[in-house]
Amino acid sequence: MIVKRRKLSFFERLYLPALVAGLWVTVRHFFRRKVTMQYPEERWVVPPGYRGAPYLVRDQDGHTKCVSCQLCEFVCPPRAIRIVPPGPDAPPADRRNAEKMPREFEINMLRCIFCGFCEEVCPEEAIFLQQDYSLTGLARGEMVYDKEKLLALGGTHQDRHLKWTRKREEAAAQEAFPPATAG
Numbered sequence: 001m002i003v004k005r006r007k008l009s010f011f012e013r014l015y016l017p018a019l020v021a022g023l024w025v026t027v028r029h030f031f032r033r034k035v036t037m038q039y040p041e042e043r044w045v046v047p048p049g050y051r052g053a054p055y056l057v058r059d060q061d062g063h064t065k066c067v068s069c070q071l072c073e074f075v076c077p078p079r080a081i082r083i084v085p086p087g088p089d090a091p092p093a094d095r096r097n098a099e100k101m102p103r104e105f106e107i108n109m110l111r112c113i114f115c116g117f118c119e120e121v122c123p124e125e126a127i128f129l130q131q132d133y134s135l136t137g138l139a140r141g142e143m144v145y146d147k148e149k150l151l152a153l154g155g156t157h158q159d160r161h162l163k164w165t166r167k168r169e170e171a172a173a174q175e176a177f178p179p180a181t182a183g
């Protein structure tokens with residue numbers, strides 16, 4: 001099909017009205033409130049509840065919370081997590097009541113989509129999505145964070161079993177559903 005070129009009107013052929021209209025847009029924006037940010041000098045204020053990069057956390061005694069159950073590796077949609085279990089010859093876990101620790105734990109931040117499934121599924125509350133959104137590296141290899149780096153970035157998590165306490169409360173609230181009706 002041949003599409004015929006539309007004829008320009010007299011004003012369109014003048015070119016000047018389009019120029020003035022363009023300048024008018026520029027002038028209008030000049031007086032408006034600026035929304036651009038001088039990154040990285042100016043930083044975005046992360047809202048509460050923001051889900052950024054997932055990091056491993058230690059407990060209040062500085063011990064590794066992860067017990068290498070590999071649930072997070074299993075649920076991770078883009079397969080960003082790689083865990084090497086300790087094996088039979090590994091040293092014992094660094095805390096009581098923990099059977100094992102991962103020998104290696106890696107997250108490929110180039111693959112991670114910050115979905116939060118790993119945090120949701122973790123039975124030990126060992127991995128949390130933190131507010132870090134600015135992840136940079138000079139090579140692809142630098143974007144694969146190993147266990148030591150994840151633990152260093154994750155820091156210490158003081159709240160014991162906060163997630164399970166919340167889940168228990170939610171379950172208790174659901175038990176009362178539907179509410180008893182009068183009569």
Ligand code: SF4
Binds near residue numbers: 077
């Ligand atoms: S946040 Fe999602 S994509 Fe990233 S490591 Fe966790 S499960 Fe995988």
Ligand code: SF4
Binds near residue numbers: 066121123125127
């Ligand atoms: S981070 Fe949590 S879910 Fe993942 S292996 Fe460790 S204990 Fe299991």
